[in-house]
Amino acid sequence: MTTSNELSASNPLPVETARALIRRAIAPVTTIERVALRTALGRVLAEDVESPIDVPAHDxxxxxxxxxxxxxxxxxxxxxxxxxxxxxxxxxxxxxxxxxxxxxxxxxxxxxxxxxxxxxxxxxxxxxxxxxxxxxxxxxxxxxxxxxxxxxRAGEDLARGQAALAAGRILRAADLGLLASLGVAEVGVRRRLRVAFFSTGDELRSVGEPLESGCVYDSNRYTLYAMLMRMGVEAIDLGVVRDEPEALETALRAAADSADVVLTSGGVSVGDADFTARMTQTFGDVAFWQLAMRPGRPLAFGRLWPGERGGNAHSALFFGLPGNPVAVMVTFYQLVREALNAMSGADTAPPLRFAAESSAPIRKRPGRTEFLRGVATRDAAGKWRVTPTRSQGSGVLSSMSEANCFIVLAHEQGDIAAGAPVEIMPFDGLI
Incomplete structure (x- = not known):
């Protein structure tokens, strides 16, 4: 999986190339569980459901x-x-x-x-x-x-034997009602994806601990936990791991042994204390660790084995996310989320994107994809306009709370003039 070009810090991968590499590495979970209808909300349907009756049953x-x-x-x-x-x-x-x-x-x-x-x-x-x-x-x-x-008419909604729901669907409230109208008491769903995650850094402290000089509270585990909960996966929080090779190796091997996917935050840049990218090369494969993306340039992706590389039948996909809080969220929603859906066996549509008019000029360097935080509004004529948040720093987490969309600036796009169209990706339904 590893190539010298892909691991070169001077040759970061375009985002679409990274997405293609991730897609090729994905194998959906295959275990099927039968669950009661009331507990099926948010689960991925593992089999097609045909209507056993006419709905409605009579005129x-x-x-x-x-x-x-x-x-x-x-x-x-x-x-x-x-x-x-x-x-x-x-x-x-x-x-x-x-x-x-x-x-x-x-x-x-x-x-x-x-x-x-x-x-x-x-x-x-x-x-x-x-x-x-x-x-x-x-x-x-x-x-x-x-x-x-x-x-x-009888069967006007669904006729006996007609396909009601297709495998791969993430079951929502209307789906549970539909299944109940068919008299279906339980359904076959794919088992929940197991995702282990932890933060790295000697400076990190967990909420509730005293904050010494030079330290910061770890917010990334909370945003990761919340994002994972919204996706209905089984989240395994492994806490904060010190910037020490032995501690990182132990945590990574344990995570790979217990989960389908391992997420870390921090420790994937080129600094002397950033061990994660180097550690994964001893018991894993790394496809890339630099992206032509802002925020989120330092992002490692590959595969980990609990034992020796390739020597164990079980392995886990690995995403080494950046340490900055906004970069964690952006890389999760732009790369990790799609991978988790696919591994869960879910058949999902890409996130909604549509055009809006930029209310301010935006500086943009061609050669990387940028995801700015924006506030989109609709004017009296029904036209969408978007304003970038006051700060676009990758460490300014408040900008994610303030925003309601991403402003997506394409790889080859240059500066944007005020009043020019841009593409936005709403947070609603995503975050």
């Missing part, structure tokens, strides 16, 4: 009104020069769970409520607001209704 009323034989409409129209009121006797009533249990006689109708089964002999519902009722009969203008109106 039913789409609104409150009166059900009748719609052929009566054409008969009434044929005998009148100008269509006028049609009078029908009311034969009874049908409610959801309490159907009209006999055939509706010709020239009569049945009072019916929304969702109630259509009585035998009826195929049309006239809304109650179209009707004038007098005693046990109704009258309405025939030109206000067409045959078949306001009747939901």
């Amino acid at each position: 039913n009323a789409a609104m409150d009104g009166y059900a009748f034989d719609g052929s009566t409409l054409s008969v009434a129209s044929a005998v009148q020069v100008k269509p006028g009121p049609l009078t029908l006797a009311v034969a009874g009533e049908a409610r959801a769970g309490h159907p009209f249990d006999r055939v509706c006689p010709a020239g009569e109708c049945v009072r019916i409520m929304t969702g109630a089964p259509m009585p035998a002999g009826c195929d049309t519902v006239v809304p109650q607001e179209f009707v004038a009722r007098s005693g046990e009969s109704i009258a309405f203008d025939v030109d206000r209704i067409e045959r078949g109106a306001n009747c939901r």
Whole structure:
């Protein structure tokens, strides 16, 4: 997997090349679990689901009104020069769970409520607001209704044997409701992806610990944990690891042994104290560790073995993320998230992107992809505009809280003038 060009700090990989390398290294988890419907939210469906029944199971009323034989409409129209009121006797009533249990006689109708089964002999519902009722009969203008109106047909939503949900779908609330409507009590899902993560750095302190001079609180583990939780994976927090070769090797091997994917933050640049990239070359393969990307240039990707390199059947994908908090989030959403979805067996669409007008000039050097934080708004005419946040430093985590989108500047793109179009990627549904 490792090549001298790809590991060269002077030859960082374009983002799209890195994405292609990551895709080629991915093998989805194959273990299938059967889980109760109520616990399936956010899980990846492992098998196609076919409808075992018609949905709805019977013809039913789409609104409150009166059900009748719609052929009566054409008969009434044929005998009148100008269509006028049609009078029908009311034969009874049908409610959801309490159907009209006999055939509706010709020239009569049945009072019916929304969702109630259509009585035998009826195929049309006239809304109650179209009707004038007098005693046990109704009258309405025939030109206000067409045959078949306001009747939901059996199997109109799903027919028996029709595909309801496809394998690879991440199950959402509507999907659980759909499965419940089919009488499905449990489903086969792929097992959760196991992702181990830790931060590296002698200067890091965990929340709740005293903060000595020269130290900082570790925010990266909290953002990583939150991002992983949103994806529904099994997150394994291994804490903070010291900048020492022995400690890093122990942590990396243990992480590779317990997880499908290992994420670290910090320790992948070219500094003297950055051991992670070098350590992975002794019991792993490293595809790249420099990207033509801002923020997020120092990002290592490869594979780790718990034992000797290639000597154990089990291995884990490895992402060595930068240490700066914003760079951690940007690289996760632009590279890691797609990989985790694919490894989970999920069939997902790329994140939404669309054009917006930049409200300010943006300086951009061609030759790298940049992901700025922006605040997108829609003006009175419906046009989207985006303003970069006040600070774009990779250590300014507040800029991610302030923003609602990424401004995506392509690899070969140069400076952007105020008023020029740019591509934005909304946080909604992503973060």
